[in-house]
Amino acid sequence: MWCLAVAIGMLPGVVHRTARIGLRTTPAQRRRCFGLLVSAGDVWSCVLDLARWRRQDGLPPLAGYQELCCELAKAGPGTFGELDTRGARSVLRRYSDAWFATAKRRRDSDATARYPRRKRRLMPVRYYHGTFTLDERRLRLPVARGCPPLWVRLDRDPPYPADQIRSITLLNEGGRLSVEVTAEVPVTTHPHGRGPDPARVAGIDPGIIHPFAVAGPDAQGLLVSGRAIRAETHLHLQDTRRRARKAASRAPKPGQAGSRRWRQHRRRQRQAEAKHRRRVKQAQHEAARTVIDWCLQHRIGTLKIGAPRGVLRLKAGRRHNKRIRDWRIGHLIGCLHDKAEQAGITAVLVDERGTSSTCPACHRLAPKPRGRAFHCPRCGFTGHRDLVGGANIAPRTTEGGPIPTDERQHVAFPVEITHRRAGPHLPGVSSTRRDPRRRPHHGGPRGSPGRPRPAPPQTGTSLANRPPAEREDQPTPPHANRGKR
Numbered sequence: 006m007w008c009l010a011v012a013i014g015m016l017p018g019v020v021h022r023t024a025r026i027g028l029r030t031t032p033a034q035r036r037r038c039f040g041l042l043v044s045a046g047d048v049w050s051c052v053l054d055l056a057r058w059r060r061q062d063g064l065p066p067l068a069g070y071q072e073l074c075c076e077l078a079k080a081g082p083g084t085f086g087e088l089d090t091r092g093a094r095s096v097l098r099r100y101s102d103a104w105f106a107t108a109k110r111r112r113d114s115d116a117t118a119r120y121p122r123r124k125r126r127l128m129p130v131r132y133y134h135g136t137f138t139l140d141e142r143r144l145r146l147p148v149a150r151g152c153p154p155l156w157v158r159l160d161r162d163p164p165y166p167a168d169q170i171r172s173i174t175l176l177n178e179g180g181r182l183s184v185e186v187t188a189e190v191p192v193t194t195h196p197h198g199r200g201p202d203p204a205r206v207a208g209i210d211p212g213i214i215h216p217f218a219v220a221g222p223d224a225q226g227l228l229v230s231g232r233a234i235r236a237e238t239h240l241h242l243q244d245t246r247r248r249a250r251k252a253a254s255r256a257p258k259p260g261q262a263g264s265r266r267w268r269q270h271r272r273r274q275r276q277a278e279a280k281h282r283r284r285v286k287q288a289q290h291e292a293a294r295t296v297i298d299w300c301l302q303h304r305i306g307t308l309k310i311g312a313p314r315g316v317l318r319l320k321a322g323r324r325h326n327k328r329i330r331d332w333r334i335g336h337l338i339g340c341l342h343d344k345a346e347q348a349g350i351t352a353v354l355v356d357e358r359g360t361s362s363t364c365p366a367c368h369r370l371a372p373k374p375r376g377r378a379f380h381c382p383r384c385g386f387t388g389h390r391d392l393v394g395g396a397n398i399a400p401r402t403t404e405g406g407p408i409p410t411d412e413r414q415h416v417a418f419p420v421e422i423t424h425r426r427a428g429p430h431l432p433g434v435s436s437t438r439r440d441p442r443r444r445p446h447h448g449g450p451r452g453s454p455g456r457p458r459p460a461p462p463q464t465g466t467s468l469a470n471r472p473p474a475e476r477e478d479q480p481t482p483p484h485a486n487r488g489k490r
């Protein structure tokens with residue numbers, strides 16, 4: 006009996022991880038892949054239409070996966086082009102999940118939850134284990150019976166062993182075809198006495214200037230700078246504006262079909278959007294990876310992440326609203342949470358209200374700092390603003406409530422601070438590689454640093470190899486210091 010218990014106790018947990026991989030296709034393969042996505046969009050539209058008809062006839066809604074599958078079977082083969090039953094069922098699964106998630110939120114008296122209602126031309130298709138074939142970089146997607154087999158090529162090796170891969174999702178983003186590979190990955194096991202210790206707690210204050218400010222035990226701290234991400238967002242907005250201004254005169258009048266040049270403009274805009282999203286997400290993933298590596302190095306077993314839920318709903322004017330939207334806090338916290346889970350670190354969300362305005366030394370309220378430096382007028386404490394947040398988040402419980410004033414529960418305010426950057430690969434991050442979206446400076450081509458050069462090659466994890474002495478806390482101009490960063 007005990008050996009069974011030991012065996013269960015020793016079973017490592019598993020987590021699901023997803024990687025997105027681009028596809029290399031011939032024009033014919035590309036056409037067929039888009040055909041699958043369009044057919045999936047048709048399935049989605051059919052389900053929405055069905056729901057509408059039933060609502061109009063006063064019939065109860067049809068949302069169970071099994072019932073929807075019965076309806077699909079009635080449609081018969083060949084209704085949805087090359088899309089096979091398993092692909093079509095994945096769309097039904099998506100609808101069913103979305104419907105029940107909304108129903109649950111509405112039961113919990115959330116009146117803003119809406120049932121799926123928007124038709125889409127393209128819908129992602131998911132294929133589960135056993136329906137596709139993955140042979141190194143070659144992937145065979147299942148198609149309807151009678152159609153020739155559809156093989157496509159991945160543009161990199163999947164980062165998981167083949168036997169761990171559970172599903173593959175075909176999707177389109179800004180005209181680029183890619184697949185999301187989801188795998189069941191075991192939680193990292195650490196040698197005894199060297200793994201993360203749950204008693205060692207670190208508080209994390211997510212922000213815009215610093216995506217993660219970590220206050221750990223032993224007066225250790227980590228600051229990840231997100232200025233490159235913010236620059237990327239800023240340039241993308243400028244670029245979008247410039248493009249929109251140029252194309253505005255070509256916009257079709259109401260009732261007109263768009264011209265070819267207008268459609269080209271729209272396509273380019275979608276591509277730029279997708280590229281921007283990819284860049285920001287990649288940088289956020291790297292920032293989270295830096296935090297987790299640092300935590301493992303310091304044997305931190307519990308991460309308390311400040312959840313800024315209240316900030317998101319505040320209306321703070323168009324500029325600040327845009328800043329908050331561009332922050333992508335859901336993704337930021339999500340990737341940190343996932344990476345912590347896989348590393349065997351417990352991550353919990355705590356209410357961060359008041360943590361950035363309480364002095365970590367005397368636990369009294371202090372005025373909101375204008376810049377990066379926090380100063381307590383009562384006891385004279387001075388420290389980095391975001392680390393103050395982190396140090397106050399660490400002793401908090403999940404339920405929120407006042408910050409405990411007990412000295413023993415607090416992590417010591419970080420004295421030794423490690424500085425890292427998020428998005429070191431982003432264009433314009435170093436002086437030798439200017440972002441091509443920036444206008445040449447000094448007025449003309451004479452002052453231009455020339456054509457954009459590729460980023461320096463990266464070795465290993467992109468952020469870890471930098472010398473820790475890189476300080477980047479330049480004083481910010483006073484106009485840039487408003488609001489939550």
Ligand SMILES: [Zn+2]
Nearest residue numbers: 364367381384
């Ligand atoms: Zn104080």
